[in-house]
Amino acid sequence: MEPFDIVIINGFVLTMDPSENVFAPGYVATRGCDIAAVGRYDGGRFNAVRTIDADGGIILPGLINAHTHAPMTLFRGIADDRPLLEWLSKYIFPVEKRMDDSFVYAGARLACAEMILSGTTTFCDMYLFEQEVARAAKESGMRCLVGEVIYDFPSPSYGPAENGLKHTESLIKTWQDDPLVSVAVEPHSLFTCSPDLLKAALETALQYNVPLVTHVAETLAEVMEIRRRYGKGPVEHLSDLGLLGPNLIADHCVHLNDDDIKRIADAGARVVHNPESNMKLASGIAPVPAMLAAGITVGLGTDGCASNNNLDLVTEMDTAAKLHKVASMDPTVMNAVTVLSMATRGGAKALGMEDITGSLEKGKKADIIVVDTNRPHLTPMYNPYSHMVYAARGNDVSHSIINGRLVMENRRLLTIDVEQTIKEADKKADDVREWIGYYS
Amino acid sequence: MEPFDIVIINGFVLTMDPSENVFAPGYVATRGCDIAAVGRYDGGRFNAVRTIDADGGIILPGLINAHTHAPMTLFRGIADDRPLLEWLSKYIFPVEKRMDDSFVYAGARLACAEMILSGTTTFCDMYLFEQEVARAAKESGMRCLVGEVIYDFPSPSYGPAENGLKHTESLIKTWQDDPLVSVAVEPHSLFTCSPDLLKAALETALQYNVPLVTHVAETLAEVMEIRRRYGKGPVEHLSDLGLLGPNLIADHCVHLNDDDIKRIADAGARVVHNPESNMKLASGIAPVPAMLAAGITVGLGTDGCASNNNLDLVTEMDTAAKLHKVASMDPTVMNAVTVLSMATRGGAKALGMEDITGSLEKGKKADIIVVDTNRPHLTPMYNPYSHMVYAARGNDVSHSIINGRLVMENRRLLTIDVEQTIKEADKKADDVREWIGYYS
Numbered sequence: 091m092e093p094f095d096i097v098i099i100n101g102f103v104l105t106m107d108p109s110e111n112v113f114a115p116g117y118v119a120t121r122g123c124d125i126a127a128v129g130r131y132d133g134g135r136f137n138a139v140r141t142i143d144a145d146g147g148i149i150l151p152g153l154i155n156a157h158t159h160a161p162m163t164l165f166r167g168i169a170d171d172r173p174l175l176e177w178l179s180k181y182i183f184p185v186e187k188r189m190d191d192s193f194v195y196a197g198a199r200l201a202c203a204e205m206i207l208s209g210t211t212t213f214c215d216m217y218l219f220e221q222e223v224a225r226a227a228k229e230s231g232m233r234c235l236v237g238e239v240i241y242d243f244p245s246p247s248y249g250p251a252e253n254g255l256k257h258t259e260s261l262i263k264t265w266q267d268d269p270l271v272s273v274a275v276e277p278h279s280l281f282t283c284s285p286d287l288l289k290a291a292l293e294t295a296l297q298y299n300v301p302l303v304t305h306v307a308e309t310l311a312e313v314m315e316i317r318r319r320y321g322k323g324p325v326e327h328l329s330d331l332g333l334l335g336p337n338l339i340a341d342h343c344v345h346l347n348d349d350d351i352k353r354i355a356d357a358g359a360r361v362v363h364n365p366e367s368n369m370k371l372a373s374g375i376a377p378v379p380a381m382l383a384a385g386i387t388v389g390l391g392t393d394g395c396a397s398n399n400n401l402d403l404v405t406e407m408d409t410a411a412k413l414h415k416v417a418s419m420d421p422t423v424m425n426a427v428t429v430l431s432m433a434t435r436g437g438a439k440a441l442g443m444e445d446i447t448g449s450l451e452k453g454k455k456a457d458i459i460v461v462d463t464n465r466p467h468l469t470p471m472y473n474p475y476s477h478m479v480y481a482a483r484g485n486d487v488s489h490s491i492i493n494g495r496l497v498m499e500n501r502r503l504l505t506i507d508v509e510q511t512i513k514e515a516d517k518k519a520d521d522v523r524e525w526i527g528y529y530s
Numbered sequence: 531m532e533p534f535d536i537v538i539i540n541g542f543v544l545t546m547d548p549s550e551n552v553f554a555p556g557y558v559a560t561r562g563c564d565i566a567a568v569g570r571y572d573g574g575r576f577n578a579v580r581t582i583d584a585d586g587g588i589i590l591p592g593l594i595n596a597h598t599h600a601p602m603t604l605f606r607g608i609a610d611d612r613p614l615l616e617w618l619s620k621y622i623f624p625v626e627k628r629m630d631d632s633f634v635y636a637g638a639r640l641a642c643a644e645m646i647l648s649g650t651t652t653f654c655d656m657y658l659f660e661q662e663v664a665r666a667a668k669e670s671g672m673r674c675l676v677g678e679v680i681y682d683f684p685s686p687s688y689g690p691a692e693n694g695l696k697h698t699e700s701l702i703k704t705w706q707d708d709p710l711v712s713v714a715v716e717p718h719s720l721f722t723c724s725p726d727l728l729k730a731a732l733e734t735a736l737q738y739n740v741p742l743v744t745h746v747a748e749t750l751a752e753v754m755e756i757r758r759r760y761g762k763g764p765v766e767h768l769s770d771l772g773l774l775g776p777n778l779i780a781d782h783c784v785h786l787n788d789d790d791i792k793r794i795a796d797a798g799a800r801v802v803h804n805p806e807s808n809m810k811l812a813s814g815i816a817p818v819p820a821m822l823a824a825g826i827t828v829g830l831g832t833d834g835c836a837s838n839n840n841l842d843l844v845t846e847m848d849t850a851a852k853l854h855k856v857a858s859m860d861p862t863v864m865n866a867v868t869v870l871s872m873a874t875r876g877g878a879k880a881l882g883m884e885d886i887t888g889s890l891e892k893g894k895k896a897d898i899i900v901v902d903t904n905r906p907h908l909t910p911m912y913n914p915y916s917h918m919v920y921a922a923r924g925n926d927v928s929h930s931i932i933n934g935r936l937v938m939e940n941r942r943l944l945t946i947d948v949e950q951t952i953k954e955a956d957k958k959a960d961d962v963r964e965w966i967g968y969y970s
Contacts, residue, residue, distance in 0.1 A: 163909070167916030171851075171865035203906040369852035370920070372861040399920040400907050405845055411611075412809035412849070413856075421812040425611035466643040467840050467924075469603070469952045470959030472968065476607030480810070480839040483923045484907075512909045519910030528912065 091137035092127070094119040096491060098460060099131050101144025102474040105450040106151050106434040110427060112474075118149055120456040123269065123494040128450050140496075142489055144460050148474045150430075151449050152211025152457035152492060153403045154437030157341045157362040157391025159217045160226075161197030163204065164518050165396040168528070174309075174371060181526055182396060186218065187246060188525050193518050194219035198226035200515040201401060203506045206230065208402045208484025211457040211492045214339070214362070214391070214441050216276045216303060218247040221261060224271045231497040231505045233457065235441050237261070237276030237303055240291065242284050251287075255294050262298050269493060272300070274339070279305040280324050281315050285331055292333050301337050301442050307350070308342035309373045325350035334359050339440060341391065343381070344374040351377065355384040360440040363432070365410045367393030379414055379423045389440030390432045402484035407433050411479050426475040460489040531577035532567070534559040536931060538900060539571050541584025542914040545890040546591050546874040550867060552914075558589055560896035563709065563934040568890050580936075582929055584900050588914045590870075591889050592651025592897035592932060593843045594877030597781045597802040597831025599657045600666075601637030603644065604958050605836040608968070614749075614811060621966055622836060626658065627686060628965050633958050634659035638666035640955045641841060643946045646670065648842045648924025651897040651932045654779070654802070654831070654881050656716045656743060658687040661701060664711045671937040671945045673897065675881050677701070677716030677743055680731065682724050691727075695734050702738050709933060712740070714779070719745040720764050721755050725771055732773050741777050741882050747790070748782035749813045765790035774799050779880060781831070783821070784814040791817065795824040800880040803872070805850045807833030819854055819863045829880030830872045842924035847873050851919050866915040900929040 096119070103116030105128060117131040119138065169181040194217065205213060212233040215223050220238040227234040238247065238261060240254030248257035255275070262273045275295040277283040283291070283304075295302040307313055307324045316324045325346065328334045336358035343354070343361045354361065363378050381388055390410060392401045407429045414424040438448025447457045461482055463469070468477055468486065490498040497505045522528065536559070543556030545568060557571040559578065609621040634657065645653060652673040655663050660678040667674040678687065678701060680694030688697035695715070702713045715735040717723040723731070723744075735742040747753055747764045756764045765786065768774045776798035783794070783801045794801065803818050821828055830850060832841045847869045854864040878888025887897045901922055903909070908917055908926065930938040937945045962968065 163906075166910065166912070166921060168912045170913070170916050170920060171862055173861060200906055200909060207906060366848075366852055369856040370861065372855040372859045374859065375856060395921075399916065402907065402923070405848075405923070408806075408845075409849060409852070412806055413853075415812045416809040416815060416853075419812045419814070421613060421810065422611055464952065466603075466640055466647060466948060466952065467842065469640060469955050470606065470962075472606070472608045472959065472963070473610070476610050476839065480610060481606060481835075483842070483845070483925060485923060485925055508906060512904065512906065515909050519912065522910075523912075 094121055094126055094136055094138040095494065096120045096140050096142065096496065097136040097138040098142045098144055098149050098458065101147045101149040101460060103128060103450065104148060104150040104430070104474055106431060107449045107451050108435070116149065118450055118458055120491065120494045123455050125450060125452055125454050125456045127452060142460065145462070145464060147463045147488070148461040148478060150459060150461070150478065151434045151447065152459050152490060153209045153433050154389060154441065154448060155205060155210045155213040155391055155401060155403050156389030156437045156440050157364055157393055158201065158213050158215045158401065159394030160201035160213065160215050160223050161194040161217050162394030162396045163200045163401070164193065164197040164515060164522060166399045168396070168522065170399070184526050185522050189218070189246060191219045191222050193521070195222035195226055196514045196518045198223040199230070199506065199511050202226050202230035202232050203503060203508055203511050204401045206232065206490050206498050206503060207487070207501065208404060209459045209487035209490065210401065210403050211459065211490060212437070212441070212443065212447055214303065218245060221264070224265060228268070228271055229505065231270070231492050231495050233270050233447060233492055235272050235274050235301065237274040239276055239278050240287065241278040241282040242287060255290055258294060259298070262300060274301040274303045276303040279312070280327055281312050288331050288333055295337055301339050302333065303339045303341065306340040306343050307345045310345055313345045323347070323350060325353050329353050329357070342368065342373070342376065344368055344376045346377055351380055351384050351386070354381070355386050360387045360389065362389045362391045362440055363410065364391045364393040365413050366406055367397040369413070371397050375413060375417045379418060382428070387436060387439045388432055389437035403433055404478070404482050404484045407479045426479040429479050430475055456491050456494040458491040459487050461486050462488040534561055534566055534576055534578040535934065536560045536580050536582065536936065537576045537578040538582045538584055538589050538898065541587045541589040541900060543568060543890060544588060544590040544870070544914055546871060547889045547891050548875070556589065558890050558898055560931065560934045563895050565890060565892055565894050565896045567892060582900065585904060587903045587928070588901040588918060590899060590901070590918065591874045591887065592899050592930060593649045593873050594829060594881065594888060595645060595650045595653040595831055595841060595843050596829030596877045596880050597804055597833055598641065598653050598655050598841065599834030599836070600641035600653065600655050600663050601634040601657050602834030602836045603640045604633065604637040604955060604962060606839045608836070608962065610839070624966050625962050629658070629686060631659045631662045633961070635662035635666055636954045636958045638663040639670070639946065639951050642666050642670035642672050643943060643948055643951050644841045646672065646930050646938050646943060647927070647941065648844060649899045649927035649930065650841065650843050651899065651930060652877070652881070652883065652887055654743065658685060661704070664705060668708070668711055669945065671710070671932050671935050673710050673887060673932055675712050675714050675741065677714040679716055679718050680727070681718040681722040682727060695730055698734060702740060714741040714743045716743040719752065720767055721752050728771050728773055735777055741779050742773065743779045743781065746780040746783050747785045750785055753785045763787070763790060765793050769793050769797070782808065782813070782816065784808055784816045786817055791820055791824050791826070794821070795826050800827045800829065802829045802831045802880055803850065804831045804833040805853050806846055807837040809853070811837050815853060815857045819858060822868070827876060827879045828872055829877035843873055844918070844922050844924045847919045866913070866919040869919050870915055896931050896934040898931040899927050901926050902928040
């Protein structure tokens with residue numbers, strides 16, 4: 091008998107491979123970091139170091155949160171329901187001016203705990219002191235694509251603006267060849283980065299063959315500002331600067347016209363959709379069905395906890411599906427399979443990791459989650475895709491394996507001390523209260 | 531020392547009373563079925579039969595799911611992402627034709643388990659064989675307002691159409707003076723009930739002084755059909771028939787114009803908003819901010835599991851808040867306090883239970899839940915309202931007390947055998963599969 095490390099048996103296996111193969115019941119087996127076998131489970135025994143019984147639950151690829159600002163967990167609920175400028179100027183900026191690497195580490199560690207507990211195994215992040223996000227992810231055993239946010243003004247992290255790309259280069263070199271952490275070049279947006287900075291960012295990304303991540307057309311105000319400055323919309327501006335290419339990951343893309351969609355599709359650029367953040371900040375509704383119809387790769391993200399206020403990609407799927415149905419007044423758009431694909435295979439493709447993760451296929455890395463369906467709200471089960479999108483919650487995920495390593499077992503985190511992580515986060519929150527005069 | 535039955539200490543008490551008093555930290559004490567005291571917790575001891583330590587969590591009134599079709603849990607995920615007519619004709623109607631009281635009981639019991647586990651303590655229901663919903667609710671210890679759905683055609687439950695109101699009267703008499711179950715008159719909708727049936731329903735409701743519950747203006751197709759038949763919109767039709775009064779509970783109210791809103795407000799009729807169902811079926815977005823501004827009482831509901839697909843009112847709050855922000859392109863509308871009010875005090879008022887439940891006030895019935903916030907996704911806590919609406923999930927609720935009785939303790943249901951309930955539901959789902967040829 092072929093020897094395996096971990097074998098998960100007796101569940102509905104949603105492979106999310108390009109043919110959307112399902113094995114019911116099925117099994118998934120790992121060896122080292124890899125998926126060694128996937129198939130129908132006939133009740134037999136395996137030669138495995140460890141066997142996990144999914145007990146009729148759902149076995150699927152780990153979810154991919156394709157846009158986060160992980161350390162912003164420490165801002166969760168600090169200032170909801172306010173106009174964007176007040177929120178930024180009174181709450182976020184005053185804190186970001188005073189934060190340090192230990193703040194970012196505490197917030198990122200908390201984020202990793204929350205993400206693993208809700209089924210995410212890979213995330214793509216943008217923030218300050220990003221080496222601390224990489225460290226927290228690595229320690230927790232999560233897969234990630236991270237990048238230091240760069241813009242035209244000084245950063246609390248790397249100092250003067252001109253240091254931004256050098257700092258990014260050093261991050262890239264530090265994490266080169268790491269099995270879990272990879273690094274992108276991440277200019278913040280078209281309205282906080284000059285054309286020269288954007289072009290320099292592209293050059294760095296091309297030089298090291300890494301993705302370029304930026305916010306694009308998130309708000310109408312942004313679109314109007316770019317038009318005022320450059321006489322064209324954000325996507326055309328990106329295109330004219332040469333940035334609209336296959337290595338671009340464009341977050342949000344809420345305000346696009348037909349020409350923008352065609353340009354993104356033609357360029358092979360990838361998009362990340364963040365419906366809950368776009369709703370909560372009243373940014374708008376991204377034309378996702380049109381983007382998918384145009385053949386654009388779209389991943390799904392939660393954005394940061396300052397604008398969501400959670401990192402639960404399972405409920406984000408639910409919102410994504412329902413939002414686009416009502417926005418298009420058509421209940422057939424964004425069906426459960428489409429949305430689950432965005433959160434798995436689509437997210438992997440959006441991050442350039444389609445050969446590594448996002449589906450359960452032999453030879454890919456073993457990023458696998460198990461959902462416990464023996465619960466009233468997941469009973470009965472006619473259709474596991476439907477359950478994943480419309481009925482499950484992040485905390486229905488019972489087990490998580492990342493890169494072949496069991497990181498959560500029956501909802502117990504094996505790589506993070508949750509009590510200590512919560513304690514540290516609470517301490518940092520006390521700093522935040524002091525800095526902004528909260529409750530004073 | 532005043533003797534209490536249960537006292538919950540050491541939490542953020544969100545009373546949701548009309549002044550929105552908060553006690554941090556606070557306590558709530560019960561005696562018999564009632565709330566005996568609410569106030570600031572100073573660390574002292576109480577003379578109580580039982581003390582529950584909320585451990586820094588949130589203590590709030592039990593949530594009120596103001597519109598459900600509880601037994602439709604047995605349809606969860608059977609046919610998503612389809613046009614309404616196909617969904618009804620191929621899946622729902624063929625099953626409803628063959629179901630019986632045991633089917634409804636099994637589905638309602640499953641629904642009660644799911645609702646208690648996600649923080650709901652009171653629900654308002656409409657379905658067939660509704661005496662079984664009342665029985666399941668009563669056994670589980672839940673508070674409810676239920677009613678047999680009546681319409682112009684024969685019912686699998688009570689037979690010929692003309693029996694509908696007699697059947698309702700007998701339900702009303704059966705449950706008269708019950709501390710938990712009350713009964714409403716529930717004509718299905720304006721397009722399935724003739725003007726004569728609607729007027730007779732009103733008479734019955736007035737005779738017994740009970741609420742009148744119906745679906746109103748849920749879809750554009752319905753509005754067009756009512757205009758075609760009667761030359762006026764649904765609200766005007768209701769008004770002209772005399773039904774638009776203070777005992778009316780109008781579910782959905784998606785497609786309203788300014789005149790409709792004024793009519794509803796002037797009549798003192800109440801509305802129940804079901805954002806997730808309206809999104810999933812692509813029905814539209816109800817003008818809730820305008821209704822609230824007009825002074826209309828609006829409760830929050832999940833609708834049935836055939837169109838949601840869950841009964842989690844906590845995530846329904848999240849969706850409600852975010853949906854209306856993006857629909858109005860204004861992040862300040864439907865703030866966390868407003869939305870939590872809709873799910874508690876507002877829901878109680880919508881169901882005519884404002885003297886009984888919906889807030890933590892001395893003299894009201896003891897319907898209380900505790901949310902465990904010692905979890906990564908609820909850390910840190912700057913604002914408990916924000917946490918309830920934007921970060922919590924139904925399964926963060928740890929304890930539930932209804933009418934003074936502890937029905938859930940540390941997520942263990944004390945009134946329902948969950949394993950047995952899931953088993954019975956799975957059996958009924960097998961019947962459904964057979965009836966509609968699912969997987970065949």
